[in-house]
Amino acid sequence: xxxxxxxxxxxxxxxxxxxxxxxxxxxxxxxxxxxxxxxxxxxxxxxxxxxxxxxxxxxxxxxxxxxxxxxxxxxxxxxxxxxxxxxxxxxxxxxxxxxxxxxxxxxxxxxxxxxxxxxxxxxxxxxxxxxxxxxxxxxxxxxxxxxxxxxxxxxxxxxxxxxxxxxxxxxxxxxxxxxxxxxxxxxxxxxxxxxxxxxxxxxxxxxxxxxxxxxxxxxxxxxxxxxxxxxxxxxxxxxxxxxxxxxxxxxxxxxxxxxxxxxxxxxxxxxxxxxxxxx
Amino acid sequence: xxxxxxxxxxxxxxxxxxxxxxxxxxxxxxxxxxxxxxxxxxxxxxxxxxxxxxxxxxxxxxxxxxxxxxxxxxxxxxxxxxxxxxxxxxxxxxxxxxxxxxxxxxxxxxxxxxxxxxxxxxxxxxxxxxxxxxxxxxxxxxxxxxxxxxxxxxxxxxxxxxxxxxxxxxxxxxxxxxxxxxxxxxxxxxxxxxxxxxxxxxxxxxxxxxxxxxxxxxxxxxxxxxxxxxxxxxxxxxxxxxxxxxxxxxxxxxxxxxxxxxxxxxxxxxxxxxxxxxxxxxxxxxxxxxxxxxxxxxxxxxxxxxxxxxxxxxxxxxxxxxxxxxxxxxxxxxxxxxxxxxxxxxxxxxxxxxxxxxxxxxxxxxxxxxx
Numbered sequence: 001x002x003x004x005x006x007x008x009x010x011x012x013x014x015x016x017x018x019x020x021x022x023x024x025x026x027x028x029x030x031x032x033x034x035x036x037x038x039x040x041x042x043x044x045x046x047x048x049x050x051x052x053x054x055x056x057x058x059x060x061x062x063x064x065x066x067x068x069x070x071x072x073x074x075x076x077x078x079x080x081x082x083x084x085x086x087x088x089x090x091x092x093x094x095x096x097x098x099x100x101x102x103x104x105x106x107x108x109x110x111x112x113x114x115x116x117x118x119x120x121x122x123x124x125x126x127x128x129x130x131x132x133x134x135x136x137x138x139x140x141x142x143x144x145x146x147x148x149x150x151x152x153x154x155x156x157x158x159x160x161x162x163x164x165x166x167x168x169x170x171x172x173x174x175x176x177x178x179x180x181x182x183x184x185x186x187x188x189x190x191x192x193x194x195x196x197x198x199x200x201x202x203x204x205x206x207x208x209x210x211x212x213x214x215x216x217x218x219x220x221x222x223x224x225x226x227x228x229x230x231x232x233x234x235x236x237x238x239x240x241x242x243x244x245x246x247x248x249x250x251x252x253x254x255x256x257x258x259x260x261x262x263x264x265x266x267x268x269x270x271x272x273x274x275x276x277x278x279x
Numbered sequence: 280x281x282x283x284x285x286x287x288x289x290x291x292x293x294x295x296x297x298x299x300x301x302x303x304x305x306x307x308x309x310x311x312x313x314x315x316x317x318x319x320x321x322x323x324x325x326x327x328x329x330x331x332x333x334x335x336x337x338x339x340x341x342x343x344x345x346x347x348x349x350x351x352x353x354x355x356x357x358x359x360x361x362x363x364x365x366x367x368x369x370x371x372x373x374x375x376x377x378x379x380x381x382x383x384x385x386x387x388x389x390x391x392x393x394x395x396x397x398x399x400x401x402x403x404x405x406x407x408x409x410x411x412x413x414x415x416x417x418x419x420x421x422x423x424x425x426x427x428x429x430x431x432x433x434x435x436x437x438x439x440x441x442x443x444x445x446x447x448x449x450x451x452x453x454x455x456x457x458x459x460x461x462x463x464x465x466x467x468x469x470x471x472x473x474x475x476x477x478x479x480x481x482x483x484x485x486x487x488x489x490x491x492x493x494x495x496x497x498x499x500x501x502x503x504x505x506x507x508x509x510x511x512x513x514x515x516x517x518x519x520x521x522x523x524x525x526x527x528x529x530x531x532x533x534x535x536x537x538x539x540x541x542x543x544x545x546x547x548x549x550x551x552x553x554x555x556x557x558x559x560x561x562x563x564x565x566x567x568x569x570x571x572x573x574x575x576x577x578x579x580x581x582x583x584x585x586x587x588x589x590x591x592x593x594x595x596x597x598x599x600x601x602x603x604x605x606x607x608x609x610x611x612x613x614x615x616x617x618x619x620x621x622x623x624x625x626x627x628x629x630x631x632x633x634x635x636x637x638x639x640x641x642x643x644x645x646x647x648x649x650x
Contacts (some may be wrong), residue, residue, distance in 0.1 A: 005448075009466070011442070012350075013443030013633075014444050016442050017445070032545065053519065075557065093418070095412065095417075095418065095419070098413060099414060099479075124443060124564075125442055126421075126438075126441065127422055127441065128408070130408075130409040130421055130424065132409075133405075133406055133409035133413070134412075134413040137381075137410050137413040137414060138609065142378075142493055143378075143410065144494070145405075145406040145613060146402045146406075147404065158421070162495075164371055165402055166311060167309075167311060167516035168311045168500040168501060168502060169500050170315070170499070170500040170502070171374065171375070171496055172497045172498035172499065172500065173376075173494055173496055173497065174495050175495075175498055176496040180601050184467060184558055227418075228418030228453070229418035229450050229451065229452050230452075230453060231447075231450055232436060232449040233448065233449050234445070234448040234449075235446065235447055236445075236446060236503060237446070237447050237582065237585070239585075239589070239610070242606070243609075244596055244605075244606045244607075244610060244611055245612070246596075246613070246614065247611060247613050248613065248614060250613075251623075252620050252622075253623045253626065253627060255615075255620070255626050256620065256623045256627040259611065259613070259624070260624070260628065260631065262611065263572055265591065266571075266592070266593060267514070267571045267593075269571075270514055270515060270539070270571055270572060272539040273286045273514065273538060273633075274539055275632065275635050276629070277373065277538070
């Protein structure tokens with residue numbers, strides 16, 4: 001079984017600060033990490049490797065520095081890493097990105113037939129969750145998003161049974177290989193990297209592919225040209241309220257009584273709801 | 280990352296004549312188990328406002344496996360602001376599946392050519408929107424928090440948080456139609472339904488062949504808990520952050536929430552620490568809520584959290600750090616130890632309830648029952 005995991009290197013968004021005057025992102029010192037949601041996808045793939053001895057390829061697109069993220073994935077136990085990197089990809093939005101990744105996957109598939117593609121549910125920088133589904137559509141793969149659990153895989157019959165999260169509960173879904181699944185977070189955390197894998201990852205070659213290596217001849221589908229969306233403006237969020245009116249200098253009970261009066265005055269319906277409990 | 284300013288691109292663009300045929304704003308109405316996700320009504324409200332600028336009709340798209348259910352939803356869609364409802368009813372559409380839903384929506388868009396197509400940023404509609412946008416090879420902006428129109432070239436300005444909510448960016452889809460966007464639930468208010476509104480219902484006959492759909496839904500396990508729904512609907516929400524120090528302190532917030540008829544929510548760190556269910560996470564990667572009153576307890580107020588609570592009517596912040604960023608965007612702030620303030624608040628509310636009770640009792644028991 002050949003499993004490809006799509007990963008992305010992202011700035012750790014929890015450590016990003018916005019410059020108070022210019023409203024621009026201060027990237028200095030913000031570490032680049034492997035997108036945390038991708039780790040859940042990687043762990044699911046590693047579980048398949050444990051159970052079926054699957055071959056795992058990690059694929060990413062980004063600048064050359066993204067090699068570090070792929071090496072990280074190798075240290076957890078992936079077998080092969082490919083980084084799609086070319087100036088022609090710069091400025092790609094999700095549609096153009098899915099085009100490039102789909103092309104690379106076709107190439108990978110021609111050497112070693114792909115059974116499953118995994119992706120995280122979204123990245124923490126773009127937060128769109130659109131690339132995985134886009135790739136599936138371009139390749140005609142069965143698309144299973146927000147997969148919580150893979151219940152069963154019958155590799156002989158190419159059948160798969162999964163639980164996927166919907167808004168109101170869980171859908172029990174059967175489908176067929178090859179398919180693309182986006183994996184929900186929070187169920188199985190990534191394992192620790194083993195020492196042999198860490199040593200192997202440090203030495204293993206990460207294949208760097210340019211657009212020609214991925215078999216992309218038409219540059220109108222990638223980069224800025226292949227991106228229907230453009231960014232009009234970027235700005236820091238402004239709040240219409242605040243700074244807060246501070247209440248202080250009284251005993252907690254007095255402060256709370258004043259606060260409650262204020263709340264009830266503005267929202268008498270909330271007061272009514274509270275007093276309903278008299279019943 | 281694609282999000283670099285490219286202001287030079289914003290020159291007046293003459294739209295490809297093939298694309299200028301595209302007219303109207305569509306909203307995909309998401310339903311599961313015959314229940315409409317409220318984001319559909321929220322979007323119809325917003326679509327009406329945008330439609331006024333563009334002088335076009337608002338269309339609603341309703342799919343399902345049961346004609347009666349789809350008819351009821353269509354009627355509601357008109358009441359909430361749709362001028363035209365496009366229905367597709369087919370057994371293959373009984374449960375959500377990416378393939379048949381994508382096929383239907385793609386066909387409808389190709390036939391009727393709306394210039395804007397809006398969907399909720401829910402798990403169902405994000406799946407659908409990404410698939411449809413890929414087939415149509417058009418632009419899709421995810422998880423928007425504001426939508427406006429640039430009248431000069433009839434373009435949709437879709438604003439969304441990025442980098443975990445640290446920045447907002449406005450995204451345009453210039454020479455492609457339709458312009459697609461998903462919008463976070465809870466960002467726009469639900470409009471008041473008007474049952475006197477008139478609309479046209481179009482029953483679209485599409486030939487779906489179930490044999491083409493490989494993925495099958497074998498069953499559905501409803502989430503009996505529905506914490507996230509309760510959280511979305513509550514008038515009062517009490518949010519807890521890392522400042523609570525330990526999971527057990529959430530019981531204080533629960534007690535206060537119960538007295539105020541509200542619900543408890545929290546930040547990403549407390550969910551990750553396992554102090555609270557993921558369904559109750561508020562913020563960029565959690566829910567956007569719009570309660571009347573939000574009380575933030577021990578929450579420093581990182582942007583990631585702010586994205587989720589901005590639409591609250593009133594924000595009260597309780598924190599022992601006077602420099603906590605949350606005080607910059609709250610309405611009322613109290614600096615202090617929540618272990619003193621929350622119990623005090625619980626006593627005050629209880630006193631209020633019991634004094635009201637005593638007061639009514641004096642006037643006669645019958646009155647008390649009447650309330």
